[in-house]
Amino acid sequence: MDFDLTEEQGMLADSVGRLLADAYSDFGRRKAYRAEPRGYAAANWTAFAEMGLLGLPFAADDGGFEGGPVETMIVMEALGRHLALEPFLASVVLGGGLLRRLGSEAQRRAILPRVVEGEIVLALAHQERQARHDLHDVATTARRDGAGWVLHGAKGVVLHGDGADRILVTARTAGARRDRDGISIFLLDPIAPGIVRRGYATQDGLRAAELVLDGARLPAEALIGPEGGALPALEAVAEDAIAALCAEAVGAMQALLDMTVDYLKQRTQFGQAIGSFQVLQHRAADMLVMLEQARSMAMYAAMMVQEKDAAARRTALSAAKALVSRLADQLGKEAVQLHGGIAMTEEYKAGHYFKRLAMIATLFGDADHHLRVVAASGGLPETG
Amino acid sequence: MDLRYTADEIAFRDELRHFFRTQVPAEIRRKVSEGRKLGRDDYVTTQKILHEAGYATPNWPVEWGGRDWSPVQRYIFSEEVQACAVPQPLSFNVNMVGPVIATFGSEAQKARFLPPTASLDIWWAQGFSEPGAGSDLASLKTSAKPDRDHFVVNGQKTWTTLGQYADWIFCLVRTDPAAKKQQGISFLLIDLETPGITIRPIITIDGGHEVNEVFFDDVRVPAENLVGQLNKGWDYAKFLLSNERIGIARIGLTKERLARVKRLAQETPAGEGTVWDDPDFRRRLAWSEIELKALEITQMRVVAAQRSKAADKPDPSSSILKIKGSELQQAAAEMLKDVAGPYALPRPEAEEEGLNLPSVGPEWADAAAPLFFNTRKVSIYGGSNEIQRNIIAKAFLGL
Numbered sequence: 212m213d214f215d216l217t218e219e220q221g222m223l224a225d226s227v228g229r230l231l232a233d234a235y236s237d238f239g240r241r242k243a244y245r246a247e248p249r250g251y252a253a254a255n256w257t258a259f260a261e262m263g264l265l266g267l268p269f270a271a272d273d274g275g276f277e278g279g280p281v282e283t284m285i286v287m288e289a290l291g292r293h294l295a296l297e298p299f300l301a302s303v304v305l306g307g308g309l310l311r312r313l314g315s316e317a318q319r320r321a322i323l324p325r326v327v328e329g330e331i332v333l334a335l336a337h338q339e340r341q342a343r344h345d346l347h348d349v350a351t352t353a354r355r356d357g358a359g360w361v362l363h364g365a366k367g368v369v370l371h372g373d374g375a376d377r378i379l380v381t382a383r384t385a386g387a388r389r390d391r392d393g394i395s396i397f398l399l400d401p402i403a404p405g406i407v408r409r410g411y412a413t414q415d416g417l418r419a420a421e422l423v424l425d426g427a428r429l430p431a432e433a434l435i436g437p438e439g440g441a442l443p444a445l446e447a448v449a450e451d452a453i454a455a456l457c458a459e460a461v462g463a464m465q466a467l468l469d470m471t472v473d474y475l476k477q478r479t480q481f482g483q484a485i486g487s488f489q490v491l492q493h494r495a496a497d498m499l500v501m502l503e504q505a506r507s508m509a510m511y512a513a514m515m516v517q518e519k520d521a522a523a524r525r526t527a528l529s530a531a532k533a534l535v536s537r538l539a540d541q542l543g544k545e546a547v548q549l550h551g552g553i554a555m556t557e558e559y560k561a562g563h564y565f566k567r568l569a570m571i572a573t574l575f576g577d578a579d580h581h582l583r584v585v586a587a588s589g590g591l592p593e594t595g
Numbered sequence: 596m597d598l599r600y601t602a603d604e605i606a607f608r609d610e611l612r613h614f615f616r617t618q619v620p621a622e623i624r625r626k627v628s629e630g631r632k633l634g635r636d637d638y639v640t641t642q643k644i645l646h647e648a649g650y651a652t653p654n655w656p657v658e659w660g661g662r663d664w665s666p667v668q669r670y671i672f673s674e675e676v677q678a679c680a681v682p683q684p685l686s687f688n689v690n691m692v693g694p695v696i697a698t699f700g701s702e703a704q705k706a707r708f709l710p711p712t713a714s715l716d717i718w719w720a721q722g723f724s725e726p727g728a729g730s731d732l733a734s735l736k737t738s739a740k741p742d743r744d745h746f747v748v749n750g751q752k753t754w755t756t757l758g759q760y761a762d763w764i765f766c767l768v769r770t771d772p773a774a775k776k777q778q779g780i781s782f783l784l785i786d787l788e789t790p791g792i793t794i795r796p797i798i799t800i801d802g803g804h805e806v807n808e809v810f811f812d813d814v815r816v817p818a819e820n821l822v823g824q825l826n827k828g829w830d831y832a833k834f835l836l837s838n839e840r841i842g843i844a845r846i847g848l849t850k851e852r853l854a855r856v857k858r859l860a861q862e863t864p865a866g867e868g869t870v871w872d873d874p875d876f877r878r879r880l881a882w883s884e885i886e887l888k889a890l891e892i893t894q895m896r897v898v899a900a901q902r903s904k905a906a907d908k909p910d911p912s913s914s915i916l917k918i919k920g921s922e923l924q925q926a927a928a929e930m931l932k933d934v935a936g937p938y939a940l941p942r943p944e945a946e947e948e949g950l951n952l953p954s955v956g957p958e959w960a961d962a963a964a965p966l967f968f969n970t971r972k973v974s975i976y977g978g979s980n981e982i983q984r985n986i987i988a989k990a991f992l993g994l
């Protein structure tokens with residue numbers, strides 16, 4: 212057993228921590244970044260690329276640095292701590308994750324090195340209105356059309372789909388809406404004809420898009436991976452995303468606890484620091500318990516995401532997401548309450564952390580959904 | 596013991612229900628039901644309709660437009676307003692400053708202020724909290740110094756709800772800096788048009804503008820705007836806060852919101868069916884309904900007890916109602932957000948810019964997360980839930 216980071220991982224944590232502490236040194240900058248064309252700081256993205264962050268999980272042949280889930284955890288935790296806006300999850304974990312798993316050598320070579328360089332941002336368009344949290348629920352269709360494909364359907368809440376340069380879209384090439392077989396993945400350029408994209412802000416200040424595919428024509432080589440057989444890779448990528456979000460939540464929870472404790476020490480009412488009231492001390496202590504439980508589960512997620520047995524892996528990742536979703540949400544609410552009115556304001560940072568945590572709790576399945584997965588599977592797999 | 600309403604009480608309720616549903620515009624009631632922001636006109640329109648019918652100020656003295664209703668009738672009224680998603684008559688006017696003026700004001704003040712306060716021709720804001728005086732309200736610093744027939748007011752109020760719509764503000768001000776905390780405070784009525792007043796918006800985390808900061812810089816207020824006696828303002832403030840007892844739990848509103856959650860859960864697809872087919876979700880909703888039923892009966896016990904008790908004594912039951920009522924409001928808002936699922940995320944800004952684009956997800960869903968965020972306030976304001984527990988522990992349990 213070993214919870215320590217390797218020397219390289221320690222260095223990664225230090226440098227990404229410093230980079231973000233710098234970029235987000237003052238909360239006002241986040242607002243300025245949001246106003247940039249893509250809704251995040253282009254300069255930060257370049258800096259991420261220069262530090263090698265955008266190539267972490269990719270193979271050396273694809274221009275990457277052969278990192279694993281621990282490296283992703285380190286980066287996501289730092290992003291969470293600073294409430295960063297940049298599309299690491301969308302581009303590297305989701306879009307890049309699918310491409311590296313399913314892409315042919317030619318497809319990978321064409322795109323991934325540019326993702327690593329930060330030239331191209333990827334997004335994954337999978338969610339549909341009716342599907343809620345079920346990954347296999349896909350109504351969008353792709354029909355053969357000569358040598359190519361024609362896509363019809365609508366995708367929603369495409370994270371960072373708004374500014375993405377290429378989008379990986381799931382569509383059904385066979386089967387009925389909720390069949391596990393028959394789902395394929397296509398890579399498209401969102402400015403191509405037949406695609407209507409509507410970008411918007413999300414509740415946590417990030418960006419997303421709705422995508423309508425109205426007879427979008429794609430060439431044969433737009434198909435990524437096996438025709439009709441994309442679900443296992445899609446599930447694996449969703450599990451990567453869950454592990455990443457758990458780490459992001461932990462970073463945000465840590466920052467929120469720190470600022471709450473600071474505030475309890477500073478704010479005086481009734482002639483004393485409110486942190487001197489024992490009832491608030493206990494609430495803050497419980498927040499620390501929540502944080503550490505969540506941290507343990509984020510580590511468990513990072514470990515189990517590499518598990519070969521898909522059923523065991525799924526149960527484990529659901530367990531992590533169920534607990535982290537619940538605790539992220541609870542800790543966020545507690546932080547707001549302990550601050551009082553000030554946390555209700557747009558100007559103060561605590562409320563923004565609370566909102567991001569609430570959205571992380573929903574993304575890729577809320578606590579109820581994942582609790583159901585764990586319960587239905589009969590419980591957690593043995594580890595050791 | 597009979598927990599049911601009498602036939603007369605039911606008839607009374609049905610009459611109100613019919614009135615609210617037929618007389619208050621459906622568009623306004625829809626906004627309330629969906630938890631969307633109301634504009635100034637929505638409040639004014641509604642209050643004028645209620646006022647015409649004698650429903651704006653039932654809790655006031657009869658000579659000033661009040662109704663000689665029993666506590667049960669008042670309770671039914673307050674619940675039915677909420678259950679029909681009617682905007683409540685502006686609390687600052689009808690529950691706060693109105694009763695204070697009617698009870699402690701001069702005859703001249705009553706004649707001048709009460710009629711337009713009832714009809715909402717004067718919109719009042721509540722100027723109690725300050726940056727340094729939240730839970731510890733008595734530490735407020737805004738000062739009012741006598742200067743011949745005026746007071747000169749300096750300082751800052753904050754969290755002033757809907758102050759951007761207000762014509763007047765009722766303030767707690769320090770008139771005796773030497774006296775101990777609660778003792779040097781007075782209750783002053785201030786016209787917001789007076790030179791020296793600046794109002795600045797505070798945007799809340801749901802993106803709304805519902806609270807403000809109000810700055811006073813050498814603001815000259817006529818001495819005749821002092822309510823009651825100098826340095827007795829704290830007593831009036833306590834009286835004012837105790838008047839909030841009825842309806843503070845917002846049971847009617849939560850009932851309406853839970854019914855809506857249920858309806859939307861039945862419409863929202865999930866798996867082969869809808870969110871409503873999920874037994875876990877139903878269980879969660881059932882818990883809230885059960886707790887709400889208990890609270891409703893607790894509230895009715897309080898109402899019944901009021902028939903025999905002096906109404907101006909502090910009462911731990913209002914703390915019970917505040918704690919549980921706010922928690923249930925929050926639970927209902929949270930469930931709505933959870934029904935929206937992934938479509939709780941979008942926050943299209945086009946709406947703010949006045950573009951009329953269709954909603955991104957289901958029509959109701961973009962308001963779900965903001966309502967959830969906004970509802971966190973209900974356990975903070977009106978005496979935070981921690982302060983309410985302190986009151987129960989000290990005043991009631993003797994700890």
Ligand SMILES: Cc1cc2nc3c(=O)[nH]c(=O)nc-3n(C[C@H](O)[C@H](O)[C@H](O)COP(=O)(O)OP(=O)(O)OC[C@H]3O[C@@H](n4cnc5c(N)ncnc54)[C@H](O)[C@@H]3O)c2cc1C
Nearest residue numbers: 548549550551552721723724729730754756972976979981
């Ligand atoms: C949306 C909104 C609207 C409002 N509208 C108005 C308005 O129109 N007019 C107006 O005058 N005011 C208004 N308020 C102010 C409201 O009454 C205050 O926010 C409230 O009194 C709490 O004060 P505070 O925010 O300064 O928090 P603080 O008093 O600083 O409290 C911070 C935390 O410490 C806790 N705490 C404080 N003292 C104790 C103690 N002794 N024991 C245990 N815990 C304690 C609190 O419960 C809270 O968790 C509004 C507030 C909000 C958020």
